[in-house]
Amino acid sequence: MAKEFDRQALIQQALDVLSHSYAPYSGFNVAAAVLMDNGEVYTGVNIENASYSATVCAERTAIFKAISENKGARIVAIAIVGGKAGKVTDYCAPCGVCRQVMREFGEPDTMRVIVAKTPTDYQEMSLEELLPLSFGPEFLA
Numbered sequence: 001m002a003k004e005f006d007r008q009a010l011i012q013q014a015l016d017v018l019s020h021s022y023a024p025y026s027g028f029n030v031a032a033a034v035l036m037d038n039g040e041v042y043t044g045v046n047i048e049n050a051s052y053s054a055t056v057c058a059e060r061t062a063i064f065k066a067i068s069e070n071k072g073a074r075i076v077a078i079a080i081v082g083g084k085a086g087k088v089t090d091y092c093a094p095c096g097v098c099r100q101v102m103r104e105f106g107e108p109d110t111m112r113v114i115v116a117k118t119p120t121d122y123q124e125m126s127l128e129e130l131l132p133l134s135f136g137p138e139f140l141a
């Protein structure tokens, strides 16, 4: 059974760091908060680059922070918020690359992905729903 957790608190943690997003080129600010199975939460924002291609998404910033500080930890859930000029008017879906990174550190059937406008206005799905028929580490085992 999947771990229970406070969705509103996780979304709020993402909203709390949205102003840290560094997006001078797109003007599209994103923030994420990832809950690990040891109870730790890490936040992240998108960090753009003048080269464009060196940009990293908010989700990967949060996940890489979490993995680098917690050896072997797995993802329980991630909350994502974002919008132009830091205004969250719609649900911000994770890009394909970030979905694949989630696949590396989360279980497709139990990991929860939450896209939110506010702490109480959100959509939630499993990673499997976002990334069906996915390729993962077990293929290489």
Ligand code: THU
Pocket (backbone or CB within 6 Å): 023, 026, 028, 029, 030, 045, 046, 047, 048, 055, 056, 057, 058, 059, 093, 094, 095, 098
């Ligand atoms: N972005 C994210 O941070 N996460 C996503 O999943 C979608 C896109 C960022 C990357 C870039 O800085 C900006 O949004 C516009 O693509």
